Amino acid sequence: MNKYILMNKNIALAQIILSDDGKIYDLLEIYNIKAFPVGIICNDIKMSNKDIQNNLAEWWQGRAIPASRQGLFSVLQEFNIERSSILAMKCFGLSLSDQYWIKPINSKLTWDKINFFNNKFSNDIGEAFFNPNFVKESNEIDFITPDNTSDGWLRKKWIIKNEKRCLIKSGSDPYRQEPFNEVIASLIMKNLNVYPYVKYDFFVDEGQGICSICDNFITxxxxxxxxxxxxxxxxxxxxxxxxxxxxxxxxxxxxxxxxxxxxxxxxxxxxxxxxxxxxxxxxxxxxxxxxxxxxxxxxxxxxxxxxxxxxxxxxxxxxxxxxxxxxxxxxxxxxxxxxxxxxxxxxxxxxxxxxxxxxxxxxxxxxxxxxxxxxxxxxxxxxxxxxxxxxxxxYSIPLQSDDTDILTKFKQLKFNLQPVYFYYKNKFVPNNKIKYNPSIDKKILKQALIDGFSREQVKKILINSPNIKSEQMIDFMYRSFSHDKDLKNIILERTIHL
The missing domain is CATH 1.10.1070.20 (Phosphatidylinositol 3-kinase Catalytic Subunit; Chain A, Domain 5)
Incomplete structure (x- = not known):
């Protein structure tokens, strides 16, 4: 057990005890609750110290590398570390997403001396995640790095490039496509020019190949x-x-x-x-x-x-x-x-x-x-x-409205007919309500056929209904129209057999 002061830059927030496995064991004293991490305090209720401690423990655990991180087990095993929360403790909980950290009792450490925004940090942990051939004795590892407190399931590491703090992320098998998607999303946002976005570029890593890289947008x-x-x-x-x-x-x-x-x-x-x-x-x-x-x-x-x-x-x-x-x-x-x-x-x-x-x-x-x-x-x-x-x-909700142009464009969709389902749903359900009677699906089926959609297209439309669990259910719905002569003729014209 070790005592620490939870800090926000140079402001002391609380005195806590961390267990040897890096978890918050006790909240001893609160100094400045206003500067606590957001989400610890709920403004609508009166919270006990125990409630605050539980929320603080959840926040601290969320600060550690998640168990889903690719390669985490191998890294922990390599350095004989039991939990990722111990890694967070080894770097004093410092991050590049905020200014919270833990200061050992009676320590003379200061924010100015150890923060990652203005001071250099180790790349050892990041390299251990990225490079399967990374070899270094555990007693030589420098654990003072923001890589110990990064979240997400993909491999990632922080580097300093041209004096800027930059985050590198790899992709996942089988296509390692995520870095490319980040760059693509940046390109789309750049062209639309409607809201600030993080700009991602490509970074070639020796161990992981093509990754994404972006500047830190937090200061x-x-x-x-x-x-x-x-x-x-x-x-x-x-x-x-x-x-x-x-x-x-x-x-x-x-x-x-x-x-x-x-x-x-x-x-x-x-x-x-x-x-x-x-x-x-x-x-x-x-x-x-x-x-x-x-x-x-x-x-x-x-x-x-x-x-x-x-x-x-x-x-x-x-x-x-x-x-x-x-x-x-x-x-x-x-x-x-x-x-x-x-x-x-x-x-x-x-x-x-x-x-x-x-x-x-x-x-x-x-x-x-x-x-x-x-x-x-x-x-x-x-x-x-x-x-x-x-x-x-x-466009109006009533079915009498002339939506010929819309329907023509809908019929050209090849991959995703979900828009067509919601188009019909909004026509049959007042005020665009989410929940509705399953009988609406029959109305959608009938109207879609009348409007000229094929049976295959109707399946792709109706499969988006929360009430439809399989294509067999749609086949049963067709049978329920066996006495509807008008619809039966439409179906027969398209060589659909009930």
Whole structure:
């Protein structure tokens, strides 16, 4: 057991005890609760010291390298270290995302002498993750590095390049596509020019090959607050959506531009089919000295996208993916976008050609897979342009409206007919409600056939319904229309046999 002072730069926050395995064992005394890490204190309830200690322990554990990190077990085994929380303790909990650290009792260490923003740091741990041939005696390892407190499941390391702190991230097997996706997301945001974003470039690493690299957007005077941490500062009412919960908290903290931020993030994630925009993959920037929020953070960490792990044989490239953080489909998240006029998607007209050239630099992606990814991406750009057209031109909900042009464009979709499902759903369900009676699916099936979609297309449309668990269920629905003469004739005309 060891006693430490939890610090925020030079401000003492609390006295704590850490166990030998690097976990917070006890909270002995609180000195300055206002400067605590965001998310420890919930403003809606009176918290006991035990509650604060538990939240602090969770925060500290989240500061350590997660167990899902590629290569973590090998690194810990190599250096005879039991847990990643011990690594965090060895570097005094210092990070390049904020200014919190732990100071041993009676130590003369100061923030100015040890922080990573202004002082050099070791590359040993980063190299151990990146280079399988890295060899160094454990008693020679320098553990003073921000690599001990980096999050995420991919291999990553911090370096100092041209006096700037830069983060390098590798990719995952089989295609190591994530670094390319980061660069692609940067390119898309650059062309749209609607919101600040982290610019990613390529970095060739001896051990990991082509990686991504970006400058640190946090300085010694700012800290990154994750969405997860911010959401914990107030209790969310059960009738309040998580999206509106963020808007409410932003209003309480005078965080500006949050709607533009979410609009841009949702639109980007739709285009690149991002599956990993969880609440720690976006955030907010706070002035560490005044404790005032400055803005949402630039958009970062978009690598888990563009069907990065799927082969051509899987037939999953281009298909709908699970979305985060507000709804589980990207189409539903688009309904949250407030200002469609900000987006000029014509600026993405030829972008898939540039993206093809970028992916072509990856030796693990062949031309066939590259072509399919780019074709699917082009279709998603077309789909979001169509969604924008529907929203800006106020296409009406009643079925009597003339949507011939929209339906013609929908029929051209090859990979993803999820937009068509939500188009029909919005027609049959008032006020765009999410939940509805399963009988609506029958109405969608019938209307889609009447509008000229093939049976195969209807399957791809209806499979997006939360009520449909398999294509066999859709076949049963066809049989239920055996007494509908008009529909039966339509089906027979398309050589569909009940």
């Amino acid at each position: 010694e005077n700012t800290e990154l607050i994750s969405g997860y941490a911010l959401a914990k500062t107030y209790i969310r009412d059960k009738n309040t959506s998580i999206y509106n919960h963020y808007l409410d908290i932003a209003d309480k903290n005078n965080i500006s531009n949050i709607k533009d931020f979410f609009d841009s993030m949702i639109v980007l994630d739709y285009i690149i089919a991002n599956t990993d925009r969880h609440h720690n993959n976006f955030g907010f920037i706070r002035d560490v000295n005044t404790l005032e929020y400055l803005s949402p953070a630039p958009i970062f960490d978009s690598g888990t996208s563009l069907w990065h792990k799927y082969s051509v044989l899987s037939n999953k490239i281009g298909t709908p993916v699970i979305a985060q953080p507000f709804y589980n489909t990207h189409e539903m998240q688009l309904s949250l976008v407030k200002n469609w006029d900000r987006f000029d998607f014509s600026k993405l007209r030829n972008i898939t050609e540039e993206i093809y050239d970028l992916l072509n630099k990856n030796p693990l992606i062949d031309k066939k897979r590259n072509n399919i990814i780019c074709a699917a991406l082009k279709e998603r750009i077309q789909s979001i342009k169509l969604y924008q057209e529907r929203m800006v031109n106020k």
